[in-house]
Structure formats: C-alpha cells, structure tokens
Amino acid sequence: DAGVTQSPTHLIKTRGQQVTLRCSPISGHKSVSWYQQVLGQGPQFIFQYYEKEERGRGNFPDRFSARQFPNYSSELNVNALLLGDSALYLCASSLDPWGNEQFFGPGTRLTVL
Amino acid sequence: GEDVEQSLFLSVREGDSSVINCTYTDSSSTYLYWYKQEPGAGLQLLTYIFSNMDMKQDQRLTVLLNKKDKHLSLRIADTQTGDSAIYFCAESPDNTDKLIFGTGTRLQVFP
Numbered sequence: 001d002a003g004v005t006q007s008p009t010h011l012i013k014t015r016g017q018q019v020t021l022r023c024s025p026i027s028g029h030k031s032v033s034w035y036q037q038v039l040g041q042g043p044q045f046i047f048q049y050y051e052k053e054e055r056g057r058g059n060f061p062d063r064f065s066a067r068q069f070p071n072y073s074s075e076l077n078v079n080a081l082l083l084g085d086s087a088l089y090l091c092a093s094s095l096d097p098w099g100n101e102q103f104f105g106p107g108t109r110l111t112v113l
Numbered sequence: 114g115e116d117v118e119q120s121l122f123l124s125v126r127e128g129d130s131s132v133i134n135c136t137y138t139d140s141s142s143t144y145l146y147w148y149k150q151e152p153g154a155g156l157q158l159l160t161y162i163f164s165n166m167d168m169k170q171d172q173r174l175t176v177l178l179n180k181k182d183k184h185l186s187l188r189i190a191d192t193q194t195g196d197s198a199i200y201f202c203a204e205s206p207d208n209t210d211k212l213i214f215g216t217g218t219r220l221q222v223f224p
Binding site: 004031035040041042043044048056090092098101105 | 117148157158211212215216
C-alpha cells in the first residue's frame with residue numbers, strides 16, 4: 001500500500017508569490033494534518049482537516065489556508081510568501097482525528113527567495 | 114502552556130545503548146510519541162505509549178514514561194550506525210491529532 005504522498009518534492013518561489021502544496025493520505029485515512037518544519041526545529045502544527053472540515057488550526061497567519069477534498073486529499077495554500085516561510089512542509093494522515101497514529105509523508109521543501 | 118524539551122545531541126558507540134530524554138508539559142496528553150527523521154526525509158513513527166502505561170518495549174526500543182515528572186525516554190539497545198538520525202518526541206494534547214514536537218535530538222553513532 002502506498003504511504004502518504006506529497007507534491008511537489010521541491011519548490012522555489014519569490015517573495016510575494018503564492019504556493020499550493022498537495023497531499024494524498026493513506027487509503028482509508030480520513031484525517032489530514034499539515035506541519036511546518038523550519039531547519040533545525042521540530043515540526044509546528046498548521047492545520048487539521050477531517051471529513052472536509054477544519055478541526056484545528058495552529059498559530060499561523062491568515063496567509064495560510066487549506067482544504068480537504070471528497071477523496072480526503074488536501075491542499076495547503078500560502079499567499080504573499082515571506083522569506084521566513086522557507087521550510088519543509090509535512091503532511092500527516094490518520095484514520096480519524098482522535099489521537100490515532102499519524103503517518104507522515106516525505107514533505108515538500110519550499111524555498112522562498 | 115505547550116512545550117516539549119529535548120537535549121540537542123547524543124553521541125554513542127556502535128553496539129552501546131542510547132537513551133534519549135524528553136520532558137513535556139501538557140498532562141492531558143493521552144499519547145506520547147517518538148519519531149525518527151533521517152536527513153532530507155519525512156518523519157517515521159517509531160513507537161508510542163499510552164499515558165496510563167509506564168513502559169513499552171518493541172524489539173530494540175524501550176519507552177519509559179514518568180507521568181508525575183512529565184518525563185519520557187527512549188532507549189535503543191545495541192545501537193547501529195543506521196540509527197543515526199534526529200529523534201523527536203511529541204505529545205498530543207486533549208486526545209487530538211495535533212502533535213506538539215520537541216526540538217529533536219540528533220543521535221550520532223560511531224564505530
């Protein structure tokens with residue numbers, strides 16, 4: 001079975017641009033969470049979606065948004081990119097949002113110049 | 114508040130045991146996790162422990178939980194060079210999927 005997949009693998013953008021990152025959960029998983037991992041730090045929680053509804057949001061500005069589709073895949077959008085948005089963006093999936101094991105994808109490395 | 118702390122670096126000789134420590138703050142966390150991250154890769158779930166347990170063993174891995182002191186440790190027996198990576202502990206407050214991660218401990222194994 002395929003694990004969590006994310007696309008693209010790498011991305012380079014300039015300040016002020018917008019970016020969309022994509023995530024496909026493990027088959028049968030209905031909950032998707034997004035994390036930002038800045039170099040040298042642990043991942044920081046951005047969003048959680050379950051059954052297309054936002055169930056949790058971390059301390060990130062409104063430039064960050066996400067959505068979940070009927071097939072449970074998800075997109076993370078970041079507008080008006082800043083240099084500080086450069087990070088590894090990780091997607092995790094689980095069966096449901098109540099403390100089950102979460103499985104992470106390989107991440108998308110975003111570089112903002 | 115939410116804060117998970119780990120020591121930054123650990124160096125061990127191949128074949129020895131490694132012990133990685135973590136302290137957390139949220140007593141409502143139902144599960145506590147250990148993840149492994151190799152260079153340029155995502156996170157691999159190693160093991161987790163339910164908050165009403167004191168210990169969990171899984172092959173070479175042993176997790177100890179001291180809930181009173183909010184202290185979690187991961188022991189890796191017979192450490193191998195392939196165990197070299199960054200290890201993160203994480204808590205999940207209020208039985209949700211929101212994970213609070215520590216800063217990670219870089220484990221270096223030398224021959």
